[in-house]
Amino acid sequence: MNKTVFEISKMDCPSEENLIRMKLDGISEIKNLDFDIANRILTVFHDGQADQIERSIDELKLNGKKISTEQTDQSEFNENTNQKRLLWIVLVINFAFFIIEMTTGLISKSMGLVADSLDMLADSFVYGISLFAVGGTLIRKKRIAKIAGYFQIILAIIGFVEVLRRFSGADRLPDFSTMIIVSIFALIANGLCLYILQRSKSKEEAHMKASMIFTSNDVIINLGVITAGVLVNWLNSNKPDLIIGTIVFILVIQGAFRILKLGK
Numbered sequence: 001m002n003k004t005v006f007e008i009s010k011m012d013c014p015s016e017e018n019l020i021r022m023k024l025d026g027i028s029e030i031k032n033l034d035f036d037i038a039n040r041i042l043t044v045f046h047d048g049q050a051d052q053i054e055r056s057i058d059e060l061k062l063n064g065k066k067i068s069t070e071q072t073d074q075s076e077f078n079e080n081t082n083q084k085r086l087l088w089i090v091l092v093i094n095f096a097f098f099i100i101e102m103t104t105g106l107i108s109k110s111m112g113l114v115a116d117s118l119d120m121l122a123d124s125f126v127y128g129i130s131l132f133a134v135g136g137t138l139i140r141k142k143r144i145a146k147i148a149g150y151f152q153i154i155l156a157i158i159g160f161v162e163v164l165r166r167f168s169g170a171d172r173l174p175d176f177s178t179m180i181i182v183s184i185f186a187l188i189a190n191g192l193c194l195y196i197l198q199r200s201k202s203k204e205e206a207h208m209k210a211s212m213i214f215t216s217n218d219v220i221i222n223l224g225v226i227t228a229g230v231l232v233n234w235l236n237s238n239k240p241d242l243i244i245g246t247i248v249f250i251l252v253i254q255g256a257f258r259i260l261k262l263g264k
Contacts, residue, residue, distance in 0.1 A: 001073075002046055002047070002049075002071055003044070003069070003072040003074070004068070006043075006044065008040050008062050008065075010040075011035075011062055013037065013193075013218050014090065014123075014127075014194060016037075017035045017197075023059070024044075027056065060261055062258070084131065086196055087127050091127040091128055091131065093192065101113045101116050101117035101186060105182075109171060110229075110241050111244075111246075112244040113182055114162075115246075116186060116225055118152065118156060121155070122252055125152065129259075129262070148256075149259035152252060153256045159249045159252075166238065166242055173232060173238050176229040179226070180230070184222075228241050
């Protein structure tokens, strides 16, 4: 058996881990996947060459590169029987915050919160595909991925249109206090999700690795919305909210294209 190590620089939260798992699903040579999100490292235990594995990772556009391949005597791997239950937990957390941020974003007139809610929905899609496609056929998994990806793109485009309308209009200022408070809770939720899934791997100092969530895109987005809320109040302008909303919509569409790649 061979052990191939990949560095994947854009693998910064559990949703990327599940995207990679789904992408590599069906490659019979793979015997085990070991993810170290904190250090952006994926170790693949497999038979034969790693060419197909490397191509599949490249297709996700997560800046993955092969570091090394070597032979290994390891043949037994610890399987986490609680993984499905933990995926349900993070799915519920992400979907709940999609509803919370979408609702408060519409009420407070904040496109930053609306955009971040779609980012939460994107993560929910990834966890949902992981759960519902387990044990199913490859065709079923691809069909679910296509539906989720296109739906996500449609929502993001609607968001872009609304941002453009607000840039050219004279809408009232978004409620900056709602933006800040809800984003702080979303930040805590993202930290909780990563902590839960990292701890499930039973690795030493899991709580320390979980603290590295502050390098993830999700948290950068949360901090961006908080900053936009402060600037909305300081500058008495809705432009900071619209700018962060635009940035997040772009990230959501990028994530949607990664999901669509699972359907190919």
